[in-house]
Amino acid sequence: MEADVMFQLKNIQKFFPIRTGLFSRVTAHVRAVDKVSLTIRRGETMGLVGESGCGKSTLGRTMLHLLSPTSGESLYKNRDVFSLSTQELRKLRRELQFIFQDPYSSLNPRLNVSEIVGEALSVHGLAHGRERDERVKEILSVCGLAPQHAKRYPHEFSGGQRQRIGIARTLVLNPEFVVADEPIASLDVSIQAQIVNLMEEHKDQFGLTYLFISHDLSMVKYISDHVAVMYLGKIAELSSTAALYKDPQHPYTIALMSAIPSIDVDAQKKRIVLQGDVPSPSHPPSGCYFHPRCPYTMERCRIEEPKLRDIGGGHLAACHLVQQGGGRL
Numbered sequence: 001m002e003a004d005v006m007f008q009l010k011n012i013q014k015f016f017p018i019r020t021g022l023f024s025r026v027t028a029h030v031r032a033v034d035k036v037s038l039t040i041r042r043g044e045t046m047g048l049v050g051e052s053g054c055g056k057s058t059l060g061r062t063m064l065h066l067l068s069p070t071s072g073e074s075l076y077k078n079r080d081v082f083s084l085s086t087q088e089l090r091k092l093r094r095e096l097q098f099i100f101q102d103p104y105s106s107l108n109p110r111l112n113v114s115e116i117v118g119e120a121l122s123v124h125g126l127a128h129g130r131e132r133d134e135r136v137k138e139i140l141s142v143c144g145l146a147p148q149h150a151k152r153y154p155h156e157f158s159g160g161q162r163q164r165i166g167i168a169r170t171l172v173l174n175p176e177f178v179v180a181d182e183p184i185a186s187l188d189v190s191i192q193a194q195i196v197n198l199m200e201e202h203k204d205q206f207g208l209t210y211l212f213i214s215h216d217l218s219m220v221k222y223i224s225d226h227v228a229v230m231y232l233g234k235i236a237e238l239s240s241t242a243a244l245y246k247d248p249q250h251p252y253t254i255a256l257m258s259a260i261p262s263i264d265v266d267a268q269k270k271r272i273v274l275q276g277d278v279p280s281p282s283h284p285p286s287g288c289y290f291h292p293r294c295p296y297t298m299e300r301c302r303i304e305e306p307k308l309r310d311i312g313g314g315h316l317a318a319c320h321l322v323q324q325g326g327g328r329l
């Protein structure tokens, strides 16, 4: 593994069993994440986008072993997170943190802010008593909250402030890698930019590496260095942000991009509306998972699964039609 690689995911699969009948027999599986490989380098923000239910949150949780994997490897600084003992994993938790989508339900309503943010310091034996209180106040200030907020409870804050508390709880442990799972999805539009800017500032200040999960392509473009597009548990396209937004290759990515709101009236006219619903991940289509909705489907697409391959300059796409160097055959 190269020195600047922080996470290397190899063929990760996460299936959830579907149980039916009197004896709760496993009759099928939801293939939430299906053979995903991804490299995340130190200091970068990897954006992970896709429609709701495409497996991006499951991937974020599985790679940190918050969910047990079905198979694959999640190498963090060359150590497989999946094969660590409970004790080793607990130690590593300090370095690997998670920001949740819903800033309200992820905060314990019975604890005040000082207790919520300071709890992890006590759990990891990093600070107690007065020192802990000082560290909490410091990190609250970094997150744009005042010292007097420390004694208040989650219900006394707005959505944006609650997400700041969630971020403070994450940063107080001085992590190296953070999975931010739709961190702005439940916030007002006016607050979303503030939180994303705050995360950007923290990235430089604390030397963080992010996996930023979102269905908001505009925000992903703003914050990410690289972007992976997921469809039905698989990566459809992966590239630097600049290349992906300038010249998307996979038909699914092109359709997603066309839905980004634009003040350019002509651009709005070119919107591609995908037909049909996302197929069930318990019964994915044959061949290319996208073929029932793809405007370019060929016979080959129904039979043969396209491999995610480099079409040049580290731009990867999983589509039979995309040729080397970009463009469709």
Ligand code: SF4
Binding pocket: 250, 251, 252, 288, 289, 290, 291, 294, 295, 296, 297, 298, 301, 306, 318, 319, 320, 321, 322
């Ligand atoms: Fe469309 Fe075929 Fe490409 Fe799949 S492989 S995205 S169905 S053209």
